[in-house]
Amino acid sequence: MGDQMTTPAERKRLNYLNADYGVKSWLLATDHKRIALLYLLSITVFFFLGGLMAVGIRLELATPAGDLVQPDTYNRLFTMHGILMIFFFLIPSIPAVFGNFLIPLMIGAKDLAFPKINLASWYVYSIGGLFTLWSLIQGGVDTGWTFYTPFSTTYSNTYVIATALGIFIVGFSSIMTGLNFIVTIHRMRAPGLTWFRLPLFIWAHYATSLIQILGTPVLAITILLVGAERLFHIGIFDPAYGGDPVLFQHLFWFYSHPAVYIMILPSMGVISEIIAAFARKRIFGYKVVAFASVTIAVLGFLVWGHHMFVSSQSPFTGVVFSFLSMLVAIPSAVKVFNWTATLFEGSVSLDTPMLYALGFIGLFTIGGLTGIMLANLGIDIHVHDTYFVVAHFHYVMVGGAIMGYLGGLHYWWPKITGRLYPVFWSKLAALVVFVGFNLTFFPQFLLGYLGMPRRYYSYPEDFQVLNVMSSAGATVLGVGYLIPMIYLVWSMRYGKRAGANPWGAVGLEWETPSPPPTFNFDETPTVDHEAYEYTSPTETRVA
Amino acid sequence: MADAHPAGLAHHFESFEQQREASFFGMWVFLITEIMFFGGLFAAYVVYRSAHEEAFVLGSSLLDIRWGAFNTVVLIGSSLTMALSVWAARTSKRKLLVVFLLLTVLLGSIFLGVKAIEYSHKFHEHLVPGPSFAMDHFPADEAPYVQMFFNLYFMMTGLHALHMVIGIGLLLSLVVMAARGAFTPENHNLVEGVGLYWHFVDIVWIFLFPLLYLLGRSA
């Protein structure tokens, strides 16, 4: 693939990248594709910063004694790791980069509904990021990314307000993105593109946006209250002034549990696109998968209490939240089964994006199943606040969300840059990531089950073998993330030209040149068919 | 671009109709986020009120119901003038539009002025939460929760007032644009959008007034 001849005329064609080269044309860009690239650059910086914190954590945990960093420093490391990875990488990652780039392309629109709000969202993101980095340089924060009160409001002597303000600000960029997507998907679809002709990527982003607009404001007010309490000691969450710390947990998790679905739903959307393209089949049970996204978004708002099984919640409330949490498994499993059913008798080819998609299915399944275990009251009390929980959410958020992100990056990279990357290196990197990930996090299930608590910088010697495995795996995983950095940057200059549709995939985004022109399509497309119209699974790939 | 776009229609919209629908829809979605934002505070209020009913009734009885009622009437009046502004924009009555917008600004400012008077009264009565709060005016076991009532009172009315200030800023920029004749019957989305926002802020007050001033008062 990819060796189609490009005529000189095609090479000179104006696209969104070569339309203008000035710095201003980037910093004041309202083109959704350019804003997506601004986001790509920023979130990559935060991803590697967050990764650096993880390096510190895993180095410290390579030996049982606390010998590398001070306990205070360790607390700041895992706090900043969580904050940077969740608020500045995972939450914006797929929506702000691929959602931004692809939603208008996939629905045949010239841009998102509010291009200026889109640009503003990037600036808001950057300001929030700078605030957080400033507090990091000043000495960081040691409350954990969860900011539990009254520690965060009264006892912590670190930069709680500055960091919280950073998160408060970045929340608005998330709201702006969600609002833009919802209005765009409702009002900007090309003629003939009905709801049930939309790619599942769009459905997933629609569901994600719902969570962003409904959940994020609650986080904002919660952070505001924490800040007010810390500044004025006024008694919202601090028992010393008559407040209730559990109310903080309720408000915090009302956002932060659904936030997990902000991270995973877009990934699921990416996986649906990849599976269809590389099995050359329509996704099995399209409508069910579409509604599963919305169901996950809705159910996600009803389960936050599973974070408070051991913080003074009544057993009755615990049982209700336990039951509701398990319900989330149904739409999630529906997706996994439907992807698998799509693969069945499909004409499967194992290109790099597909490797990530298959990795996603396996790892997300493990993450999801251990989630059901944790939703059980009895098991949760046994493994609460242990490495079992750490392993579980890394299987969902790294094994799931980041695998989906990398899959998407490799699937749409030719569309974004117009270039192909080296096949061998990309497949090797996918393999290294998969092996490194499992080596890092599988031992943590065992550690947690054996009783190693999270957030400690030292541990009994019995746990060393598993911890060394985990630290070694983290090194492999780190290498796996660095390799794509190198060959993707390399490919922007030296990669082969991709052509409009290197994968022979179906979808409006593949019907326009790579990279696409500034207004996406020369003529507004009209749609008269369903998504994923792969005529027959055995049809051979073009070029 | 191949097809010439009429002035006032952004490049990525096909028609005024689409632009209008998108901007309305966006405004409604934004208002939903606002409901969730205030919702967090209302939830905190409901939780603490149900746990410390007596202290909250005590705190509530210290608010001046006359100022509250007066402000409610003022805000409802401003909603009327706002609605009339939208009508004036739709029927391209430029002068009336400016007049009604300015009236809305005036009523909003009266509201904020009254709020400032109330705040300063509370300040002199040592009812502002913090070290100077008049703890010894109340039974010892209720005092922290009376403080919490005022804490929530200031947070809720303060955030509401902030929204009013933003709204007045928006209205003033509309006045300038309206005086220049920027709005036409087919394109006055900004007036309608700010109108929706203003009505929303009024409605928040319609909930705040009984919740903070009235509940439990007759008892």
Ligand SMILES: [Cu+2]
């Ligand atoms: Cu949860």
